[in-house]
Amino acid sequence: MVKQISAALFLLILVGFIVYNEIDKENEASESTSELTEYDVSGNTEQEGTAMTAPNTPGGLEVGDQAPDFxxxxxxxxxxxxxxxxxxxxxxxxxxxxxxxxxxxxxxxxxxxxxxxxxxxxxxxxxxxxxxxxxxxxxxxxxxxxxxxxxxxxxxxxxxxxxxxxxxxxxxxxxxxxxxxxxxxxxxxxxxxxxxxxxxx
The missing domain is CATH 3.40.30.10 (Glutaredoxin)
Known part of the structure; x- marks a missing residue:
């Protein structure tokens, strides 16, 4: 009986460890894809693109803000x-x-x-x-x-x-x-x- 409980506990811990690792891998993958990719185009201005980062990137001044003078x-x-x-x-x-x-x-x-x-x-x-x-x-x-x-x-x-x-x-x-x-x-x-x-x- 003790051996069965120990085996069940071991199996439960093992499954928990595997699930934790999979979740951790998914988090790392999503973090890496959410990071901005930088390109060095200083030597090649013929590369194509739409913007240097995604258009929905947060930040910037908002509608209604006074435009900073310069x-x-x-x-x-x-x-x-x-x-x-x-x-x-x-x-x-x-x-x-x-x-x-x-x-x-x-x-x-x-x-x-x-x-x-x-x-x-x-x-x-x-x-x-x-x-x-x-x-x-x-x-x-x-x-x-x-x-x-x-x-x-x-x-x-x-x-x-x-x-x-x-x-x-x-x-x-x-x-x-x-x-x-x-x-x-x-x-x-x-x-x-x-x-x-x-x-x-």
Whole structure:
């Protein structure tokens, strides 16, 4: 009788141990899949993608928040101060030359800027602190002939203020200086920008 109880206890402990191990393995698997995968694309800008992280990644400023003010230098050596644009609608885009999805949306941004630049300010904040060389930014913009303002975030302070955790990320600021539409993570289309333009006040 004692041997039967001992055997049953041993079997129960063994089953419990196996179940515990399986649950632990599943937890590790789910944790590893939920972690962001980072890609070094600094040497290859031809890679395809939609965004550097998933669009539903938590974080970032919310609708109704006051857009943090900043003053950054443009490629032309002038400065842009966000608070001086109060009264205008602003599309504030965060990007870098090494980001393939950013390159996908920039022609769309240029088309929008050419047609609606008098209604909406399109400002592209380059994450200059992540670039291998500042001159790469100027060369890229000149080569592609983009005309919307490019400002240089050398110390990534503005990226941090806007809690940008992946690029491209875009914020939509109303004439009241507040974020009026949910941020967009991933490349924008021309049609998407049209929708946002009409939604902003």
């Amino acid at each position: 003053e950054l230098e443009t490629l032309d050596g002038e400065t842009i101060k966000l608070s001086e644009l109060t009264g205008k609608k602003v599309i504030l885009n965060f990007w870098a030359t090494w980001c393939p999805p950013c390159k996908v949306e920039m022609p769309e941004m240029e088309k929008f800027h050419q047609e609606y630049g008098d209604e909406v300010e399109v400002i592209a904040v380059n994450a200059t602190g992540t670039e291998s060389n500042r001159s790469d930014v100027a060369s890229f913009i000149e080569e592609e002939k983009y005309t919307f303002p490019i400002v240089l975030d050398e110390e990534l302070k503005v990226n941090n203020d806007y809690q940008v955790i992946s690029i491209p990320t875009t914020y939509f600021i109303g004439s009241d200086g507040k974020i009026q539409e949910p941020r967009k993570v991933g490349p924008m289309t021309y049609d998407y920008m049209l929708e946002v333009k009409d939604a902003l006040e």
